[in-house]
Amino acid sequence: xxxxxxxxxxxxxxxxxxxxxxxxxxxxxxxxxxxxxxxxxxxxxxxxxxxxxxxxxxxxxxxxxxxxxxxxxxxxxxxxxxxxxxxxxxxxxxxxxxxxxxxxxxxxxxxxxxxxxxxxxxxxxxxxxxxxxxxxxxxxxxx
Amino acid sequence: xxxxxxxxxxxxxxxxxxxxxxxxxxxxxxxxxxxxxxxxxxxxxxxxxxxxxxxxxxxxxxxxxxxxxxxxxxxxxxxxxxxxxxxxxxxxxxxxxxxxxxxxxxxxxxxxxxxxxxxxxxxxxxxxxxxxxxxxxxxxxxxxxxxxxxxxxxxxxxxxxxxxxxxxxxxxxxxxxxxxxxxxxxxxxxxxxxxxxxxxxxxxxxxxxxxxxxxxxxxxxxxxxxxxxxxxxxxxxxxxxxxxxxxxxxxxxxxxxxxxxxxxxxxxxxxxxx
Numbered sequence: 001x002x003x004x005x006x007x008x009x010x011x012x013x014x015x016x017x018x019x020x021x022x023x024x025x026x027x028x029x030x031x032x033x034x035x036x037x038x039x040x041x042x043x044x045x046x047x048x049x050x051x052x053x054x055x056x057x058x059x060x061x062x063x064x065x066x067x068x069x070x071x072x073x074x075x076x077x078x079x080x081x082x083x084x085x086x087x088x089x090x091x092x093x094x095x096x097x098x099x100x101x102x103x104x105x106x107x108x109x110x111x112x113x114x115x116x117x118x119x120x121x122x123x124x125x126x127x128x129x130x131x132x133x134x135x136x137x138x139x140x141x142x143x
Numbered sequence: 144x145x146x147x148x149x150x151x152x153x154x155x156x157x158x159x160x161x162x163x164x165x166x167x168x169x170x171x172x173x174x175x176x177x178x179x180x181x182x183x184x185x186x187x188x189x190x191x192x193x194x195x196x197x198x199x200x201x202x203x204x205x206x207x208x209x210x211x212x213x214x215x216x217x218x219x220x221x222x223x224x225x226x227x228x229x230x231x232x233x234x235x236x237x238x239x240x241x242x243x244x245x246x247x248x249x250x251x252x253x254x255x256x257x258x259x260x261x262x263x264x265x266x267x268x269x270x271x272x273x274x275x276x277x278x279x280x281x282x283x284x285x286x287x288x289x290x291x292x293x294x295x296x297x298x299x300x301x302x303x304x305x306x307x308x309x310x311x312x313x314x315x316x317x318x319x320x321x322x323x324x325x326x327x328x329x330x331x332x333x334x335x336x337x338x339x340x341x342x343x344x345x346x347x348x349x350x351x352x353x354x355x356x357x358x359x360x361x362x363x364x365x366x367x368x369x370x371x372x373x374x375x376x377x378x379x380x381x382x383x384x385x386x387x388x389x390x391x392x393x394x395x396x397x398x399x400x401x402x403x404x405x406x407x408x409x410x411x412x413x414x415x416x417x
Binding site: 001003006045046048049050052053054055056057076 | 180181182183184185187188189190191199252255256257258
């Protein structure tokens, strides 16, 4: 299997995960298990496979930006990086859904956070944290 | 308990039972199976070759066989007395065995990762020292078959338990010389060093010259093959088997294993016609 083929499989799978998270209230437990747990786990295994297969032949490193760019010049490593994003963004998405539920935030309010996490990772997380802060400030707490 | 050991077909051992009887080895086996998943992925992705073969074939062979080894030990743990299974010294021994297995996997997978061979690799002081150390680890982890077999024999509960004990002990007795010779030989081939590719499926044994791995395979799997053969005969017969069936099976299989060893030493392939 070439990196391109794995890439073309990974993207639709990630999309499936995100659609699932968006529709979480329809079937909470199965969706969370599949989209918040199983799919990120599968991506993690795929990531590990990429590192095992491609790391030793790659050049560059983590110590400088040019070296990181050199690292990602290897298609297999770039793919690993992409799968890393897919895995962790989806894991964070699952956490956002659960965290919102625990904090009494309506699920539809998390949809922008989910969309932004899907597209721009940490930005979605920032939005959720801001939402949590607002909710906390609006709720009366003992002094 | 006696009904269980009277016939191995009466009450099959479940995963739950294995988890109860031998939590450490059962969990380690499941961990090895889980670890095989990234190996499979790497097998699909890696374009490198080591001796004309994908680098991840060997790590997979070892994770699969070591998982099977541990699951078999867990399966037979029901024949170990409770007081021994709970003994602190026994549990420490099991931890040592599991550590050796972990080190073996680290070495074999690590070598594949960097694109070199693990076995017979003495190219640098590091790899040479590793090879020696891993030899010691291999003997240690294999000793569990002897220890299990000895304990089960000493605490036998009927014919099947005696057969299991004998199979376990013979696993050790046959593996030590076959593996020992293999490791000292410098290569698994007996004859002109050739490519690893094009071997007998699924193990890749040479179809043209002697391959010492054949005997090593049968030796290490005595503990599965002989009890399984006995159970199948029992199921086919539908009644108690004649006295001496177990002894006969164990002896016949041991002779067969030795025969494959001699065949390889003679430079002849196993099932060369296929």
